[in-house]
Amino acid sequence: MATGEGRASGLRVTFTVILALIFMIVPLPAIIKPGRPNLLLLFVIYWALSAPRIAGLTFAWLCGLAVDLLTGTLLGQHAAAFLLVAFLTHRSQLRMRIFPIYHQTLTVFMLLAVYEFLVFWIDGIIGQEVTTWLRWVPVISGALVWPILVAVLDTWNRRGR
Amino acid sequence: MVTLSSDSRPIIGRGPPLGASFFFLALLSVIIMVVDHRGGYLETASGWLRMATQPFYAVVDAPSQAWNWLTNSFADRGDLRRDNQRLNEQLRTARVKLLRFDALIEENQRLRAIREASQGISERTLIAEIIKVDVDPFRHRVRIDKGSEDGVFKDQPVLDAFGIVGQVTRVDRYGAEIILISDAAHAVPVQINRNGIRSIAVGLGDVGKMSLPYLTVEADAKVGDLLVSSGLDGIFPSGYPVARITKVERDPAETFAVVEAKPLAQLDRIREVLLLWQRSPSATVPAVNDSAPTAVEKGKEKERPNASVPAPTSIPAQPSTRPAAAPSAAPAATPPPTEPAPTTAPANTPSRPAQ
Numbered sequence: 001m002a003t004g005e006g007r008a009s010g011l012r013v014t015f016t017v018i019l020a021l022i023f024m025i026v027p028l029p030a031i032i033k034p035g036r037p038n039l040l041l042l043f044v045i046y047w048a049l050s051a052p053r054i055a056g057l058t059f060a061w062l063c064g065l066a067v068d069l070l071t072g073t074l075l076g077q078h079a080a081a082f083l084l085v086a087f088l089t090h091r092s093q094l095r096m097r098i099f100p101i102y103h104q105t106l107t108v109f110m111l112l113a114v115y116e117f118l119v120f121w122i123d124g125i126i127g128q129e130v131t132t133w134l135r136w137v138p139v140i141s142g143a144l145v146w147p148i149l150v151a152v153l154d155t156w157n158r159r160g161r
Numbered sequence: 162m163v164t165l166s167s168d169s170r171p172i173i174g175r176g177p178p179l180g181a182s183f184f185f186l187a188l189l190s191v192i193i194m195v196v197d198h199r200g201g202y203l204e205t206a207s208g209w210l211r212m213a214t215q216p217f218y219a220v221v222d223a224p225s226q227a228w229n230w231l232t233n234s235f236a237d238r239g240d241l242r243r244d245n246q247r248l249n250e251q252l253r254t255a256r257v258k259l260l261r262f263d264a265l266i267e268e269n270q271r272l273r274a275i276r277e278a279s280q281g282i283s284e285r286t287l288i289a290e291i292i293k294v295d296v297d298p299f300r301h302r303v304r305i306d307k308g309s310e311d312g313v314f315k316d317q318p319v320l321d322a323f324g325i326v327g328q329v330t331r332v333d334r335y336g337a338e339i340i341l342i343s344d345a346a347h348a349v350p351v352q353i354n355r356n357g358i359r360s361i362a363v364g365l366g367d368v369g370k371m372s373l374p375y376l377t378v379e380a381d382a383k384v385g386d387l388l389v390s391s392g393l394d395g396i397f398p399s400g401y402p403v404a405r406i407t408k409v410e411r412d413p414a415e416t417f418a419v420v421e422a423k424p425l426a427q428l429d430r431i432r433e434v435l436l437l438w439q440r441s442p443s444a445t446v447p448a449v450n451d452s453a454p455t456a457v458e459k460g461k462e463k464e465r466p467n468a469s470v471p472a473p474t475s476i477p478a479q480p481s482t483r484p485a486a487a488p489s490a491a492p493a494a495t496p497p498p499t500e501p502a503p504t505t506a507p508a509n510t511p512s513r514p515a516q
Contacts, residue, residue, distance in 0.1 A: 021217055022217060022220055022221055025217065025218070025221050025294040025295055025296060026221050026294075026295070027221070027225075027293050027294060027295050028295060033295060033298045034298045034299070036295075036298070056182075057179070057182050057183055057186055058182070058186065061186045061189075061190070064190075066214070069207070069210050069211050069213070069214050070214050070217060070296075071296045071297055072296055072297075072302065072331060072338050073297070074194055074197055074198055075193050075194065075197040075203060075207055076189075076190040076191070076192075076193035076194035076197060077190075077194060079186075079190045079193070080187060080190035080191065080194070083183065083186050083187060083190060084187075087179065087183045090179055091179065122194070126198055128300075128346060130299040130300070132299060134298075134299070135299060
């Protein structure tokens with residue numbers, strides 16, 4: 001029984017990851033393009049909180065590697081950033097799960113900021129820095145999306161159980 | 162609050178400890194990053210991995226493909242007729258122009274033969290389609306649907322019907338990534354078509370604007386001047402239109418004028434681009450991969466200090482095959498042996514400043 005549910009959950013994780021990867025490269029109008037929330041990272045955080053057994057560090061790292069391959073950045077750059085976020089999430093997982101939603105959103109905001117900073121930093125090291133302030137918009141938009149995402153995925157998880 | 166799924170036991174205390182696997186994976190990513198950044202030893206491995214991402218591009222591109230197909234197949238009869246007429250007219254005018262060019266090409270070849278210079282460029286082109294995906298909002302990179310299977314190679318020049326679009330930065334099996342000339346990390350060596358003054362057109366990260374930072378205050382540049390590629394980088398063939406000057410600001414107190422230009426290629430609207438082979442692809446591919454300086458893409462930092470001194474040099478009015486004065490930015494921009502057209506002699510002639 002436990003394995004059956006595990007598989008269902010695994011399918012769900014895979015589905016959300018594919019969805020987020022597609023969302024990452026869907027063409028958007030130029031105005032809202034820089035503000036595209038990093039859905040994949042939010043999913044990784046969510047699954048690290050709710051299904052830590054499936055979504056471990058290796059999972060997060062592979063997601064990051066997929067981002068690198070898909071967007072053609074330096075191989076390993078996003079993988080390292082995803083890994084760091086997943087690590088921090090797993091460290092504080094037991095606490096974060098019982099946070100009230102606003103507190104949780106704030107924590108996610110901070111995780112997203114750490115992520116963007118690491119990506120920005122590695123960009124700077126390899127001499128391709130993007131210094132426009134617009135690159136920090138996904139941190140805000142991602143944090144704004146988080147409560148909605150949690151509500152939707154929670155409903156889905158409860159129904160699917 | 163996040164719902165706990167059935168298997169929500171913490172992973173701490175199970176399997177390898179969290180810190181250990183974090184450390185291991187972090188080390189792995191650092192190694193991958195270093196290896197990928199220096200030397201690109203991962204070309205083949207990442208090429209195979211990138212093939213796995215191809216379905217994602219296909220899925221994302223599918224709606225716009227379908228829309229194109231729909232509009233094409235249900236096009237109005239009247240529209241088609243009008244299109245046909247317009248295209249016929251264009252073809253006729255182009256033919257007339259070509260008649261003149263035929264004579265010019267022959268004359269050019271005769272003159273080259275007299276001067277015993279290299280033969281003119283024999284070129285092959287291939288149309289590639291741009292895949293409608295957003296890879297990075299802050300960099301001007303696009304993906305095309307032709308890859309190494311079609312003979313596309315790194316640093317290959319990419320054009321459209323109006324001018325230079327960019328160059329290939331990465332090649333997969335069935336796709337490639339091109340960097341547009343408007344990317345902030347890209348620069349094209351150009352010369353003003355009217356008088357042959359050479360400079361470098363640097364992208365600004367804005368599709369409608371490029372900057373020419375190395376034209377001195379007294380350089381003869383006017384609004385409306387056409388900038389063509391000078392071919393000094395060994396990547397872009399010489400003589401292709403790049404941009405048109407839109408703004409020249411001269412402050413007598415400064416050394417360099419503020420010159421802006423608008424790219425001629427329709428960087429934000431194109432759907433199809435032309436890939437250019439300067440000789441047969443079999444001859445070009447290995448040679449270019451080995452010896453082509455990755456001049457323009459990364460060379461911005463390299464060229465900046467050098468080019469500030471001699472860049473705006475003037476050469477005799479007609480573009481000659483042997484540059485009278487090459488900017489000593491040349492180390493970054495010496496043409497590889499396969500580059501056919503310019504510099505039959507190493508261009509170490511001391512450069513002359515602008516008059």
